[in-house]
Amino acid sequence: MALLETKKLSKFYCVGDNVVRAMESISVTISAGEFVAIMGPSGSGKSTFMNLIGCLDQQTAGDYLLDGTSIGDLNKDELAEIRNKKIGFVFQGFNLLSRTSAVENVELPLLYNHVAAKERRQLALGALKKLGLEGRENHHPNQLSGGQQQRVAIARALVNNAPMILADEPTGNLDTKTSAEIMELLVRLNSDSKTTIILVTHEQDIAAFSKRIIKFLDGHIVSDQPVVK
């Protein structure tokens, strides 16, 4: 069943008098439980695509259905709610709140989902445990290594039981060994919990962890193939 579906999805920006066609007429269907890597050089439109399917931005033309909901008609707060409930974000720069402990960072999506304080803490501790961060719950981001920070970020993405994780260059700031660890973690999440994972990367060996690779160039999809292992 299709978790997300884009129909001729386009995004244009106006820069002065010029219209930049960041992404044009993209039609893609991604089913629940898939592990997709999106590749392409910078300026190819992959970030625009991620922002759109991540409900951080809205399209200029076309249609985007996430779990059956058409995103183009939603207002700012409705988008926020969709992000909160359906999408877990993992960023290249981790994007954890500084001066805030690991467990409090993980609690944030629950806070905005109106989960009671006690339950929040339990769920957050559970998510951290699942990612092997026991004993680090009260550490602040600057007391954690890059790999640990990214695992806190993944815990945060998972804690609300979002069906989909969007990872934007999740290993970009990590060394090779830690990158592999993080990727294995994502693979395990995908196979064990059937969480849909959509990953943006420009490294071939990172993309190789996925099951399907979509390549972007100049705002268009140039290839969409399953990974042959």
Next chain:
Amino acid sequence: MINLNSTFQIALRALRVNKMRSFLTMLGIIIGVGAVITMLAVGTGASEKIAEQIASIGSNLIMVVPGSVTQGGLRMGSGSTSTLTKDDAEAIEKECSAVSAVAPILNTGAQVVYGNQNWSTGIYGTSPGILEVKDCALVAGRNFVDQEIRSAAKVCLLGQTVVDNLFGGIDPIGQIIRIKKVPFTVIGILETKGQSIIGQDQDDVIYIPLTTAQKKIVGRSVPGMVRSIMVKARSAEDLSTAEKQVTELLRQRHRTGGNKEDDFTVRNLTQMMQMAEQAAKVMTILLGAIASISLLIGGIGIMNIMLVSVTERTREIGIRMAIGAKTWDIRIQFIIEALTLSMIGGIFGITLGVTGSAILSAVAGWPTIVSPLSIIMAFGFSGLIGVFFGFYPAYKASLLNPIDALRYE
């Protein structure tokens, strides 16, 4: 909207991060609230003091004094003629319906002797009506009776200051004192009145029958002459009627026809005092208003720092938005932060205001009254300022675009 307790925790943490900055921002509110409370305390203290003095001179009081005379083109001052008499006083009491009590006054200063003690004080020849006119009770003994006035009896009522200075520990009732060598029996002691508005000791007096004063103490050529007549109106509403009646009656009695100037002056003491009280109240409002300006400036300080804070934390706002914070989640977060700043500032400000008022009272001797209402108002006002000046930065924060905010360095 996310729950307030968590938001409050987030706000406290954010404020703790920049302790110095938070404190300096709060300082504006602390000084503002402190100033408002102190100024209101000074103003209220002054009004209360005046109200107290109004009560001490007696309420609904009208004072009639002789007018001025013109001698060879020179206009003499008020009281330069001796046109008022004991009969005028009696006529006022009999004929003016709005008047409840009348006391003619003929006063002089004199040396008073008891045993080996002596004291210089004001001697007031008057009638039994004086006690009602001045709203003054006796703490011991009795008032004059009409018979004593008619017979010019040598009896007197003493103010507390005179008692203290002449008698020490002895009970003065029934004792004989000498005023200008004339022996008087003490028949009553007046209750304490304190200082008048001009700082005069209202307890430094001796009341004697008017007739006795005229015959034995104050040598004057005009028989029956008095220096002033104090008149008490039945009520505050009757004051102006009483004033009119007294004026008319006296003009009639003194045969002042047509446009001729009065040979007496009627002064409404209570009205004058009430005007002073009104002025003090206006002053309170003014002081409060000026102090409020500093509170306002404190509020602008909060807005300034909150705007800086929103800019600094653009990325944080972006992260919160990406993981599901809605418009009002972000707004509430920053409003609560501003509110926390201003409320904590308000609490310290109240402490400062109360201490400041106490210090002013102790050091400068000003009467200050910190009313609970002024505390509640100042606190509420500081909260209002937090919300008001916190709203714009919060609004600005909520308008951020999550994508741009996330990329913000």
